[in-house]
Amino acid sequence: MNRSVAAITCACAVVLTLLGAPRVATHSAATVLVPILMYHHVGNWGPARPDWAPWVVLPEDFRAQMDWLVQHGYRSISFRELIECSSRGVAPVGKPVIISFDDGWASQCAVARDELMPRGLCATLFVYTAAVGPVPNGSGYVSWPELRELEAAGNEVQSHTVSHARLTDVLPEQLQREMQESRRKIEAEMHHPVQALAYPFGLHDGAVMQAARVAGYQCAVRADADSSIGEPLLYRMPRMRMGYGDGLERFAECMEASEHRR
Numbered sequence: 001m002n003r004s005v006a007a008i009t010c011a012c013a014v015v016l017t018l019l020g021a022p023r024v025a026t027h028s029a030a031t032v033l034v035p036i037l038m039y040h041h042v043g044n045w046g047p048a049r050p051d052w053a054p055w056v057v058l059p060e061d062f063r064a065q066m067d068w069l070v071q072h073g074y075r076s077i078s079f080r081e082l083i084e085c086s087s088r089g090v091a092p093v094g095k096p097v098i099i100s101f102d103d104g105w106a107s108q109c110a111v112a113r114d115e116l117m118p119r120g121l122c123a124t125l126f127v128y129t130a131a132v133g134p135v136p137n138g139s140g141y142v143s144w145p146e147l148r149e150l151e152a153a154g155n156e157v158q159s160h161t162v163s164h165a166r167l168t169d170v171l172p173e174q175l176q177r178e179m180q181e182s183r184r185k186i187e188a189e190m191h192h193p194v195q196a197l198a199y200p201f202g203l204h205d206g207a208v209m210q211a212a213r214v215a216g217y218q219c220a221v222r223a224d225a226d227s228s229i230g231e232p233l234l235y236r237m238p239r240m241r242m243g244y245g246d247g248l249e250r251f252a253e254c255m256e257a258s259e260h261r262r
Contacts, residue, residue: 034082035258036098036221038239042111046244054243062111064248066119068255069097076121078156079196083218095259100124100221100239102160102198104131104142112155125150126160126198126221129185144189151190158196159183159217167211168203175208179215195219209235 040055042062047053057065069076075094085092099116101108104127112123131141147157161167161178162185170178183194195218199208202223212220212235225238240254 033258034077034092034096034098035255036100036237036239038221038223038241039099039101039111040103041105041107042115043107053245054241056244057242057246058244061242061247061251063115065242065251066115066121068248068252069121070119072255074255076116076123078122079124079158079219080156080192083195097255098124100126100198102126102223103164104128104147104160106136106140106142106146109142109146109150112150112153116155117153122154122156123150124156124158124196126158126196127186128160128162128164128200129182130163132189148190151192157186157190157194158198159186159194160198161200164200166201166203167199167208168205172207172211175211176215179211179217183215183217196221199223204236209233 039057039062041052042057042059044058045052046056046058049056073095074097075092076099077092077096079098081092082096082098099121101111101123104125108123108125112125116123125142125147127142127147131139132147133139133141133143136143136146151157159179159182162182163178165174165178167175167178179197183197186194194216197212197215197217197220199220199222204220204222209220217235219237220235221237221239223239223241225240240258242251
């Protein structure tokens with residue numbers, strides 16, 4: 001199996017209908033398979049920062065990927081819709097895909113406004129609240145007014161913790177604080193329940209998944225689609241990461257493989 005197909009083998013989120021299940025490893029007989037795409041930056045500066053190259057997508061590649069989704073009948077959905085469908089035991093309408101962006105960089109506003117929305121697509125923005133400003137301030141990160149504007153246009157905001165900490169390394173008290181305070185802050189600013197969490201750096205273990213459930217999240221996502229990790233449970237949903245040089249051929253092969261699994 002080549003790396004494209006291998007990457008997508010577990011790049012479908014398994015969403016359980018038993019959202020209130022007491023054990024993070026609980027499965028339901030009814031599952032909804034939805035590919036989740038993960039992005040950080042769209043830009044031309046990947047070669048200048050080799051350490052960032054896996055997290056940067058060329059603008060022309062990103063546009064081609066989004067055009068491919070539209071041309072092949074995909075419909076971007078939110079985690080809210082996915083969870084609502086799961087709670088009712090039904091699949092989202094059509095060919096769903098989730099387009100997610102991590103960290104809350106200010107440049108993601110322009111990507112959503114200029115590239116996604118004209119194509120009828122929407123995004124989920126996972127933000128860590130310590131970086132979000134009360135107003136636009138040139139910090140490189142988004143502000144709460146900008147996030148509210150994006151949500152009014154059909155996008156959604158979910159949690160990436162408070163400080164982007166390495167959750168597997170922190171004490172239990174900080175672990176709960178990272179999850180709970182982030183959720184409370186976003187709910188206060190955005191005026192809706194926060195249901196989904198993205199683990200910073202994708203780091204998680206049993207204690208972290210349990211803490212996410214206790215904090216009130218209904219699902220959580222990783223930063224990879226590594227099939228060796230195990231089954232894609234509710235609190236470790238895999239995502240397909242696109243990086244610098246991952247062109248349309250790889251993207252299309254991965255998406256087509258995910259369609260065969262639905």
